[in-house]
Amino acid sequence: MATRSAHKLTTDETNELQQILGRRPDVLVLGRGPQGFVALLRDRMVVRHAQGWQLVAWTDIQRGGWNSDTNKLRWELVDGTRGEAILDEPAGLPHAFAERVRASIVVARQFDLDDDLGTVQVVGRRRPGSDDPISWQAEGLGRCDLTDPKVGSLVLDLVEQMRVEYE
Numbered sequence: 001m002a003t004r005s006a007h008k009l010t011t012d013e014t015n016e017l018q019q020i021l022g023r024r025p026d027v028l029v030l031g032r033g034p035q036g037f038v039a040l041l042r043d044r045m046v047v048r049h050a051q052g053w054q055l056v057a058w059t060d061i062q063r064g065g066w067n068s069d070t071n072k073l074r075w076e077l078v079d080g081t082r083g084e085a086i087l088d089e090p091a092g093l094p095h096a097f098a099e100r101v102r103a104s105i106v107v108a109r110q111f112d113l114d115d116d117l118g119t120v121q122v123v124g125r126r127r128p129g130s131d132d133p134i135s136w137q138a139e140g141l142g143r144c145d146l147t148d149p150k151v152g153s154l155v156l157d158l159v160e161q162m163r164v165e166y167e
Contacts, residue, residue, distance in 0.1 A: 007031075007091045009039065017046065020053055028100075031073070031093035033086040038073060040096050043127050045075075047085055054083070058104040059125040059135055066094030073097060078137050103128035107166055110141070111158055117151050118144025122158050124166055134167055 007030050009017065017025045017039075028040045036048040045061070047054040056077065064075030073094065074084040087093065106124040113120060119141040124134040138155045140146040146155065 007089070013037075013048070017053070020055070029091055029093045029096045031085075031087035031090040033071070033088050035086065038085050038087060038093060040093060040100060042129065045097070045100070047083065049085070056083075058100050058128055061101050061104075062137075062139070064097065064101060066090070066097065068094075100128060106134055107162065109162070113144065113151065113154055115150070117148065117154070118142050120144050120146070120151070120155055120158070122155070122162055124162060134163075136163065 009025065009027060009030065014025060025039065025046070026042055028042065030037055030039045035050055039046040039048070044058060045056045047056070056075070060077050060079075062076045062078045064073070066073050070086070071088060071090065072084050072086050073090070074082070076082050104125045104127065106126055108121060108123045110119055110121045112118075121139045121141055123137045123139070125137065126132045126134050136159045138146060138159065140151070145151055
């Protein structure tokens, strides 16, 4: 059974993270594993591993989840970069991770494009709990090719329509 301190940053970890953030970290939940830990903050996820610190804004996480069979938290960023962390003591982290990613989504819609060009998902996101401007992301689903100029033009029009509606 995990001790209470396993779910909190040590004084040294807090001080080091404070230097990186420029402010005292407000940790919602922390999970530890053999290579380090994952701390969920209101505005970002912080991963501490042997290579150093990784700070990931919630708006940069395209998808992710928890595999309870392998004790692995995994995520994919909007730029396609993937990451993972094994957590022996995840506490409430898997649930909180999913909640924070969902909280960053203002709106998400799927559109079937004409001319059999496939389906695109357009997502508007902002830092959870903020009035920050919405950042817009598009993802081609299935056979949809975002590099196709015709698809790109249609996606830009869809994003503009959603901007008018939500901004």
